[in-house]
Amino acid sequence: MDEFAFINSIMPSQAQQPSLIKGIGDDAAVYKTSGQADQVVCVDTLVEGVHFRRDTLSPYQIGVKGLASNISDLAAMGATPAFYLVSIAVPESWNEKELREIYQGMEELAAEYRMDLIGGDTVSTPAALVLTITVIGQVERTKAKYRHDARAGDLVFLTGYVGSSAAGLELLLKRGRTGSFSEKELALVKAHQEPSPHVEQAGLFAGFAGRVALNDISDGVASEAYEIAEASGVSIVIGADSLPFHPGMDEHSFQQRLDWALYGGEDYVLLGAAAPADVKELKERFSARQLSFFEVGHIEEGEPGVFLRHNGQLKKLEKQGYNHFQKRR
Numbered sequence: 001m002d003e004f005a006f007i008n009s010i011m012p013s014q015a016q017q018p019s020l021i022k023g024i025g026d027d028a029a030v031y032k033t034s035g036q037a038d039q040v041v042c043v044d045t046l047v048e049g050v051h052f053r054r055d056t057l058s059p060y061q062i063g064v065k066g067l068a069s070n071i072s073d074l075a076a077m078g079a080t081p082a083f084y085l086v087s088i089a090v091p092e093s094w095n096e097k098e099l100r101e102i103y104q105g106m107e108e109l110a111a112e113y114r115m116d117l118i119g120g121d122t123v124s125t126p127a128a129l130v131l132t133i134t135v136i137g138q139v140e141r142t143k144a145k146y147r148h149d150a151r152a153g154d155l156v157f158l159t160g161y162v163g164s165s166a167a168g169l170e171l172l173l174k175r176g177r178t179g180s181f182s183e184k185e186l187a188l189v190k191a192h193q194e195p196s197p198h199v200e201q202a203g204l205f206a207g208f209a210g211r212v213a214l215n216d217i218s219d220g221v222a223s224e225a226y227e228i229a230e231a232s233g234v235s236i237v238i239g240a241d242s243l244p245f246h247p248g249m250d251e252h253s254f255q256q257r258l259d260w261a262l263y264g265g266e267d268y269v270l271l272g273a274a275a276p277a278d279v280k281e282l283k284e285r286f287s288a289r290q291l292s293f294f295e296v297g298h299i300e301e302g303e304p305g306v307f308l309r310h311n312g313q314l315k316k317l318e319k320q321g322y323n324h325f326q327k328r329r
């Protein structure tokens with residue numbers, strides 16, 4: 001069984017509510033309200049042993065990362081975060097102080113975006129800690145950005161470094177979070193532990209009149225590019241030499257950096273596509289705010305697929321990346 005095939009199999013064939021704009025199939029759902037804004041909602045879960053271990057994230061960082069990864073899905077729609085709800089399933093091995101630290105992590109990040117905690121649920125569980133967060137945001141009416149909006153002729157871009165989180169995870173799995181790290185290594189470790197969602201960048205996309213396709217990087221560039229390719233019915237070509245890597249990865253081989261970027265995931269930067277003239281304009285707007293914006297490829301007509309241009313050759317990539325059900329039957 002494959003995670004993505006499973007999700008497709010449970011997709012309702014039609015909507016009951018006329019206010020629904022986008023249900024299953026993007027980073028978050030979007031629906032109309034009677035006001036000026038459309039509402040944007042999504043939910044994501046962190047599981048002990050899958051998304052973190054006690055020796056990779058502190059309780060505080062579990063809170064930060066849990067909320068950050070959810071806010072990132074709102075950013076991938078061009079939305080501004082506003083509210084969150086938290087469901088936590090707690091095994092006996094976690095004490096009250098640790099739980100408070102998880103909430104402190106969420107609170108501090110929430111404060112940056114003026115988000116309110118408005119509800120949740122607390123239950124016990126026999127084994128691993130599970131943290132499920134629902135986030136609610138808004139975007140100006142009809143301005144949400146979707147995976148299905150890429151067109152042949154577009155340029156493909158990234159709003160930040162890729163592969164850093166996987167590189168940081170490898171260091172953490174080797175040395176544990178109390179291990180010692182050089183300054184460069186620490187930047188990678190932090191990228192894994194406390195990612196910053198691209199909310200300011202989302203605002204620039206939402207405020208841009210042109211067509212923009214967007215996705216955030218949770219499962220790796222290859223997998224997220226496939227999601228845009230499939231949703232838009234286009235073929236994506238990515239230049240291996242254009243992928244932006246953190247300088248902390250310099251001492252690793254190019255192949256290793258490429259693997260982390262394409263298949264590592266959890267970078268929570270935005271991957272998108274827009275027409276060349278619009279990309280030029282976006283680049284200027286990002287530059288004026290001192291935000292990164294990297295051109296990494298282009299879109300062609302053809303069967304949905306993702307190709308990597310490397311050393312003058314074009315290679316079709318597998319839709320690989322983090323897949324929760326990959327090893328199951």
Ligand SMILES: Nc1ncnc2c1ncn2[C@@H]1O[C@H](COP(=O)(O)OP(=O)(O)OP(=O)(O)O)[C@@H](O)[C@H]1O
Binds near residue numbers: 010023219
């Ligand atoms: N069990 C489920 N039931 C209903 N909808 C689901 C379920 N799992 C995922 N979805 C929906 O499927 C779509 C894709 O979900 P997916 O989790 O792959 O996206 P994502 O949250 O952007 O990625 P990630 O979880 O890797 O951060 C979303 O619209 C999501 O709401």
Ligand SMILES: Cc1ncc(C[n+]2csc(CCOP(=O)(O)O)c2C)c(N)n1
Binds near residue numbers: 045
């Ligand atoms: C201890 C430990 N081992 C492995 C990983 C890597 N990992 C787990 S889930 C995931 C994809 C994103 O999750 P989702 O698709 O649920 O949003 C990745 C890359 C980790 N973070 N910690």
Ligand SMILES: [Mg+2]
Binds near residue numbers: 027072076215217
């Ligand atoms: Mg996403």
Ligand SMILES: [Mg+2]
Binds near residue numbers: 043044
């Ligand atoms: Mg999800």
Ligand SMILES: [Mg+2]
Binds near residue numbers: 218219322
């Ligand atoms: Mg995933």
